[in-house]
Amino acid sequence: MANETIAVSEDILEQHVVAAFRKVGTSEDSLQAATRAMMHASRVGVDSHGVRLTQHYCTMLEGGRLNKNPQLTIEQKGPSSATVDGDDGMGHFAAYRAMSLACELAHETGMAGVGVRRSSHLGAAGAYALAGAEAGFVSFATTNTDSMVPLFGGAAAFHGTNPLAFAAPLSGQRPWLLDMATSSIPMNRVLLYRSLDKDLPHGVAADKSGVPTTNPHEAEMVLPLGGAEYGYKGAALAGVATLLSSVLMGTTLDPDFIPMVGADDIQTPRNMGHFVFAISPDHFAGRAIFESGMIRYVDSLRNAPAREGEELMAPGDREWREATRRGAEGIPVDPDTARFLELSA
Amino acid sequence: MANETIAVSEDILEQHVVAAFRKVGTSEDSLQAATRAMMHASRVGVDSHGVRLTQHYCTMLEGGRLNKNPQLTIEQKGPSSATVDGDDGMGHFAAYRAMSLACELAHETGMAGVGVRRSSHLGAAGAYALAGAEAGFVSFATTNTDSMVPLFGGAAAFHGTNPLAFAAPLSGQRPWLLDMATSSIPMNRVLLYRSLDKDLPHGVAADKSGVPTTNPHEAEMVLPLGGAEYGYKGAALAGVATLLSSVLMGTTLDPDFIPMVGADDIQTPRNMGHFVFAISPDHFAGRAIFESGMIRYVDSLRNAPAREGEELMAPGDREWREATRRGAEGIPVDPDTARFLELSA
Numbered sequence: 001m002a003n004e005t006i007a008v009s010e011d012i013l014e015q016h017v018v019a020a021f022r023k024v025g026t027s028e029d030s031l032q033a034a035t036r037a038m039m040h041a042s043r044v045g046v047d048s049h050g051v052r053l054t055q056h057y058c059t060m061l062e063g064g065r066l067n068k069n070p071q072l073t074i075e076q077k078g079p080s081s082a083t084v085d086g087d088d089g090m091g092h093f094a095a096y097r098a099m100s101l102a103c104e105l106a107h108e109t110g111m112a113g114v115g116v117r118r119s120s121h122l123g124a125a126g127a128y129a130l131a132g133a134e135a136g137f138v139s140f141a142t143t144n145t146d147s148m149v150p151l152f153g154g155a156a157a158f159h160g161t162n163p164l165a166f167a168a169p170l171s172g173q174r175p176w177l178l179d180m181a182t183s184s185i186p187m188n189r190v191l192l193y194r195s196l197d198k199d200l201p202h203g204v205a206a207d208k209s210g211v212p213t214t215n216p217h218e219a220e221m222v223l224p225l226g227g228a229e230y231g232y233k234g235a236a237l238a239g240v241a242t243l244l245s246s247v248l249m250g251t252t253l254d255p256d257f258i259p260m261v262g263a264d265d266i267q268t269p270r271n272m273g274h275f276v277f278a279i280s281p282d283h284f285a286g287r288a289i290f291e292s293g294m295i296r297y298v299d300s301l302r303n304a305p306a307r308e309g310e311e312l313m314a315p316g317d318r319e320w321r322e323a324t325r326r327g328a329e330g331i332p333v334d335p336d337t338a339r340f341l342e343l344s345a
Numbered sequence: 346m347a348n349e350t351i352a353v354s355e356d357i358l359e360q361h362v363v364a365a366f367r368k369v370g371t372s373e374d375s376l377q378a379a380t381r382a383m384m385h386a387s388r389v390g391v392d393s394h395g396v397r398l399t400q401h402y403c404t405m406l407e408g409g410r411l412n413k414n415p416q417l418t419i420e421q422k423g424p425s426s427a428t429v430d431g432d433d434g435m436g437h438f439a440a441y442r443a444m445s446l447a448c449e450l451a452h453e454t455g456m457a458g459v460g461v462r463r464s465s466h467l468g469a470a471g472a473y474a475l476a477g478a479e480a481g482f483v484s485f486a487t488t489n490t491d492s493m494v495p496l497f498g499g500a501a502a503f504h505g506t507n508p509l510a511f512a513a514p515l516s517g518q519r520p521w522l523l524d525m526a527t528s529s530i531p532m533n534r535v536l537l538y539r540s541l542d543k544d545l546p547h548g549v550a551a552d553k554s555g556v557p558t559t560n561p562h563e564a565e566m567v568l569p570l571g572g573a574e575y576g577y578k579g580a581a582l583a584g585v586a587t588l589l590s591s592v593l594m595g596t597t598l599d600p601d602f603i604p605m606v607g608a609d610d611i612q613t614p615r616n617m618g619h620f621v622f623a624i625s626p627d628h629f630a631g632r633a634i635f636e637s638g639m640i641r642y643v644d645s646l647r648n649a650p651a652r653e654g655e656e657l658m659a660p661g662d663r664e665w666r667e668a669t670r671r672g673a674e675g676i677p678v679d680p681d682t683a684r685f686l687e688l689s690a
Contacts, residue, residue, distance in 0.1 A: 077628035080425035081455020110426020111458035153655030250630030283422035285595030310498030
């Protein structure tokens with residue numbers, strides 16, 4: 001077994017993730033959804049939400065927090081609205097179902113929203129927005145998550161790093177894709193800087209009392225996007241994720257979650273909520289105008305004047321470039337994950 | 346006539362704004378919408394989008410850029426989607442109609458989106474999100490605007506300060522309300538610092554080549570939310586506004602607008618687009634769960650531990666406090682605007 005990060009081809013990696021889930025008795029539809037979402041994250045370079053989570057999910061499936069064989073219950077609430085009950089399974093299964101349902105409804109009505117309840121961690125929210133864009137829709141996905149971001153001026157963690165993900169189809173190209181945390185950086189960036197003993201940028205992390213710090217060893221929380229001066233915007237955007245995912249769906253508020261990791265309790269479901277929507281370009285100015293407009297917009301963005309040494313990219317461009325590179329060179333897998341997945345170089 | 350800022354009661358101010366629009370021959374429904382939106386902004390302290398714009402709009406109504414008697418054309422595209430053609434009138438009229446239509450459709454379907462084309466400046470996007478929340482819906486409004494924000498790493502203005510506004514009803518209280526530019530600061534903040542000869546914060550403004558500067562006299566653009574390190578997030582959020590308002594609706598892209606102010610051409614309509622949506626809480630976990638959840642969420646936010654000297658507020662709290670104060674003390678009106686509106690102290 002490797003003691004260093006190894007590069008593994010997508011196909012092999014995917015087979016090993018699937019095998020790990022099968023070994024603990026996860027149902028096929030649930031494990032395929034989780035694998036698809038993690039492979040997306042691993043492919044585009046978001047390793048924190050990639051295949052390294054397989055071990056965590058397997059632990060929770062065995063502990064009972066996650067249902068190995070969830071049966072999704074869909075309630076259509078109106079022509080353009082529905083809820084998905086995730087039956088305490090892995091969040092990926094429920095979230096992909098929510099997005100495909102939103103697309104089906106939006107195809108008929110023009111725009112549709114689907115909320116998820118009784119779910120759990122869904123990995124990268126961008127995976128679901130991407131699925132919507134690949135189906136031809138302008139799409140959105142969000143979730144609330146465990147508290148680790150203080151409010152603007154707050155002294156304790158309140159919101160999660162609550163992601164907002166948007167995507168839009170781009171004819172003949174991979175989609176426009178934004179998948180952003182509403183904090184400036186993720187918590188694992190703090191851990192990386194800690195291991196490197198390197199100062200953090202200003203205004204992105206705080207000590208245990210919420211006081212901003214650049215010392216990664218003192219940092220215990222991450223701060224809302226906008227930093228010391230405009231962090232009220234990031235905090236409010238985190239609130240949008242909570243409003244849609246938790247308040248609208250009647251699920252757990254960020255500060256009330258049993259922690260995803262580090263909790264003794266791995267038996268009790270966390271009742272996490274998500275929210276997605278899809279918009280059909282056919283129903284507004286029409287598909288042809290939308291498609292040519294997207295190309296014109298993204299071309300004008302990529303070709304706008306850049307500062308010296310800078311390259312201008314549309315949201316997603318960096319990720320797709322990484323996906324191309326990893327497709328050729330393999331996906332890096334850290335030693336612990338390689339061991340768990342029984343991978344070798 | 347006053348040479349200093351004067352405080353004017355809401356009622357008197359509103360009457361004078363209405364009179365100014367009538368004097369140039371604006372239709373009653375159009376001027377009532379514009380007045381309502383500007384009074385909202387003036388009431389909550391967003392003076393840049395408040396009654397001071399009356400003079401600008403009147404100039405454009407007389408110049409022909411804005412249609413004095415616009416006839417809105419609504420096309421329902423599906424059970425939860427529609428477009429409003431603004432007939433080149435003031436944006437407020439079309440945007441309020443779009444939101445009321447989104448609410449009507451969402452009441453039936455659960456969630457609905459309405460796009461606007463052939464519109465113009467709509468003032469504060471929050472005015473329309475607020476209207477949705479007051480009608481009982483979780484609501485969203487956006488528009489793209491004139492270029493004045495470079496891309497992350499860009500050397501020229503690309504996106505506008507493109508606002509994202511979200512609101513949600515809060516039973517027995519004024520709504521949760523977020524109305525944010527996707528730049529850190531508005532351009533008029535630069536002008537204020539210039540007049541005060543005061544250094545700007547780091548990472549919020551740039552010189553004519555896109556290079557960040559704290560010198561307000563050199564600053565010619567404002568930078569995306571997230572600043573020098575995370576500005577790619579603000580730039581992408583500005584892109585969300587452009588995608589929904591312009592690309593989906595087939596209207597003018599940010600860099601292609603005839604400038605709102607300073608252009609010789611005040612005859613040609615600008616074909617601005619907007620987009621709004623409304624979500625009915627009745628169609629997800631249900632109204633009762635939503636209402637109690639909102640109260641619990643906002644209470645927990647306001648009562649979360651604060652750093653010394655800080656007060657934690659929900660989005661909108663600061664604005665509603667200002668509205669209460671201005672309701673009692675009057676709304677400040679600058680000398681030029683007071684002169685134009687024929688107001689005296």
